[in-house]
Amino acid sequence: MVKRVIVGAHYGLRDWLVQRITAVVMVLYTFLILGILLMAPPKHYLAWKNLFANQAMKLATFLFLASIFAHAWVGMRNILMDYVKPTGWRLVLEAAVALALFAYAGWALQILWSV
Numbered sequence: 001m002v003k004r005v006i007v008g009a010h011y012g013l014r015d016w017l018v019q020r021i022t023a024v025v026m027v028l029y030t031f032l033i034l035g036i037l038l039m040a041p042p043k044h045y046l047a048w049k050n051l052f053a054n055q056a057m058k059l060a061t062f063l064f065l066a067s068i069f070a071h072a073w074v075g076m077r078n079i080l081m082d083y084v085k086p087t088g089w090r091l092v093l094e095a096a097v098a099l100a101l102f103a104y105a106g107w108a109l110q111i112l113w114s115v
Helices: 012-039 045-053 055-083 087-112
Strands: none
Touching: 012 055, 045 055, 055 087
């Protein structure tokens, strides 16, 4: 009898695409922030608050953060699949990473939309 192990295989192309697309989103957001800082740098708290009060900036920032979370998920899942061999431990660690990332996303939404 063959013992099946949950490994989450066959992620290759999808993982590669997620990593590349999220990296592009992060680079574009970085250029946006650098452009803002070079053209009209906010000099005090109220200027920063006004910058992030704009709905488009909130959306761009959340898209950036969501890209970081997706990028982190793929990377952490691949690391755990490669280095944590006991299936039970790996699933517990993957669940912990997923819960943390969801909590961070919720926290980011709360912060961005409280401005």
